[in-house]
Amino acid sequence: MSVSRNPVQRLAGTTQAGLIRLLLQCRFDFRQKSWSVPVLVFPPDGGLASVSDHDALLPLLTSVLADFSDPATGGKPRKPPIAGLESGHTGFRNQPKPKEKMKLNKKHSSLAALIAASLSSLALQASADVVTDWNLITVNATKVAPALNSNLASRIDAIEAIAVYDAVNSIQQFGTPYHYYSPNSGSAQAAAAQAAHDVLVHYFPGQQAALDTDLTNSLNSITDGPIGNGQTVGSAAAADIIALRASDGSSPNVSYPGPATIVPGAYQLTPNSPTVSSNFTFNPGINEQWGTVTPFVLTNGSQFRPPPPPTVAGNNKAYILALNQVKTSGATNSPTQTPAQVHIAQFYKQDAELTVNETARDLALAHNLSLANDALLFALVDIAVADSRIAIWDAKYAYLYWRPVTALNANPDGTVTNGYKAWTPTIVTPNHPDYPSGHSGTVTAGAEVLASFFGDANTFTLHTTTVGESPRTLTLLSQLESENGLSRIYGGIHYSFDNLEGQGVGALVAAYTLVNGPHAN
Secondary structure, X not given: OOOOOOHXXXXXXXXXXXXXXXXOOOEEEOOOOEEEEOOOOOOOOOOEOOHHHHHHHHHHHHHHHHHOOOHHXXXXXXXXXXXXXXXXXXOOOOOOOXXXXXXXXXXXXXXXXXXXXXXXXXXXXXXXXXXXXXXXHHHHHOOOOOOOOHHHHHHHHHHHHHHHHHHHHHHHOOEOOOOOOOOOOEOHHHHHHHHHHHHHHHHOHHHHHHHHHHHXXXXXXXXXXXXXXXXXXXXXXXXXXXXHOOOOOOOOOOOEOOOOOOOOOEOOOOOOOOOOOOOOOOOOEOOOOHHHOOOOOOOOOOXXXXXXXXXXXXXXXXXXXXXXXXXXXXXXXXXXXXXXHHHHHHHOOOOHHHHHHHHHHHHHHHOOOOHHHHHHHHHHHHHHHHHHHHHHHHHHXXXXXXXXXXXXXXXXXXXXOOOOOOOOEOOOOOOOOOOOXXXXXXXXXXXXXXXXXXOOEEEEEEOOOOOOOOOEEEEEHHHHHHHHXXXXXXXXXXXXXXXXXXXXXXXXXXXXXXXXXXXXX
């Protein structure tokens, strides 16, 4: 069985909203060694087509999840193929019960080893701080002026995480390599620090002095010495992934100049309101090429492309409802918008990969992961984040859908002649097409990987780069996904269907990454 272009669309008989709602509840549980598929309590809003479709739905969903691990999907040969998943599920029950489990085939020895090892059985006591320390150094390096946007930054984050993982794996020899593998001895902590350092110096040569100091501090703090060949292995792992990504299509950058002809529903360049109220700047759409960047694990950027957004013509109910929602919930000085909603909009407007990586660092330290597990965790998280950006950007420029700030100021023919005075969003609209939400896809991809390691229930505190906004303490990873998604509606920059479909893409990318990414032996 091969992966369909859009597995979501294979679940006939349901609406897209219902499908994404369902898929977001399906996780690969590293602790239980299985996919978890919930027995559904179907909502009254028509999210799933009819009661008669329920029994037919689960086998189709099971087939979709099996697709993620089929070696016929065209995955890169550097990763060993993993056979499909088997389902022990016999159908839906009349009453809600605990989640049914889709058991792994016994042939999945390598994947089963990863799962068993992911939290405890890799009895390696080296400090994991070097991985989390260099993750923080990495995300900070990407934001030194001129700061990289989330597409460019998430690529660097993934390259650094892969270099660290392959370096640690070459020393401790616990898993399948992403690409580089040269069994050796020495300090795995030194290997991790050197790998991260060399990646960052390559991409940010102007920061070398600070990065050299960071490396010295790391090497002076290692607890698994002597260093031995650790630094040599780290440098080799970094050089390997840098070379592998040298021609991945991320450059040269391509900016979108705007449509040749203005029509209703089509993306137009957006103003920098509410930063200013007149004399707007209309920046070109960023990174038009990003959907064609070579993914880290996905077969291509369009692999999980969602279906088209709602048409704006003919009084389309889905579009009108979503438009009215963002009109009232996302407007500057809206009388119906609460202070809590404004806070959420402002808090999460920072680059989404920052939110994901802070969450990962917090949970990795809270769960006291070993060095090997830490390296694996960040490799999977940052691969999923980077690939979700590629998948989202494929859809954005495939559909070129207009933003709320355009829709709510446009004339019937799609032109805007009112100086954008009729409606102003809470936050500035990012300069790229609307559908689907990049923030929603990015955070969901990362959070779903984290949930596969740690479960949904975790307490963690997040911070934001938005000046004046206080930290937020959350108790569920699903709460993070929800708040982050809603923030784009409260901010007035996305419709609800953008959020839902973005989360769906992120969930699919995370599931595919967990099965096809690196794993323990």
